[in-house]
Amino acid sequence: MFKVLLWALAIYMLYRFIFGFVVPVSKTASQIKQKMSEMQQQQAFQQHEYARQQEQQQQKSAASPTPKKDDYLDFEEVK
Template sequence: MFKVLLWALAIYMLYRFIFGLVIPVSKTASQIKQKMTEMQQQQAQQQQEYARQQTQTAPKSGPTATPKRDDYLDFEEIK
């Protein structure tokens, strides 16, 4: 009789361990992995869009205006 109760208690504890800890942890791990994959895909898309915008707004090579020397003020250090 005592053996049967001990086995029933062991099976119950194993059941509680599996369904209370192992399964929820594995589900959470798979959800985190899925969210990380989604975030990486979103980041890759944003980088592609940024690169596309940079190529579209890149200045065209042409003559650049050099600033005149008269446009700058001399800097004097104040003590």
Template sequence: MFFAWLLYKLVFEFIIPVYRSTKAVRKQMNDIQQHMRQQYEEQQSAHNYGQGQSSQGQAPKPPKRDDYIDFEEIK
């Protein structure tokens, strides 16, 4: 009878609460990862939009020749 009580206490006061808390932590971690992934995708789409790329996949225009400065090595 003592061992049945001990087994009952072990299962219902230790194993089940640990299982539930582990499940809750995993769910929270998945939610956080999903949120971070959404932020990253939004940031990437905003970054691409800022560079002249559209969601239709058009390539950005090449920079003008005036934008470059000639490099001269100094010795």
């Protein structure tokens, strides 16, 4: 009778350990991995967008005509 109670207690403790600790920890770890991968994808997308915007700005600045020297007037500062 004592062996049966001891085995029942051991099985109950093992059950509590698995479903009270191991399963929640594994679920949390998988959720963290998923969130990390989402964040990495979002960061990669943002970096791509930033690079594209920088490229567009460089193209606009290269395409805009450079001002001619004749467009500027020399002036003397009056004190």
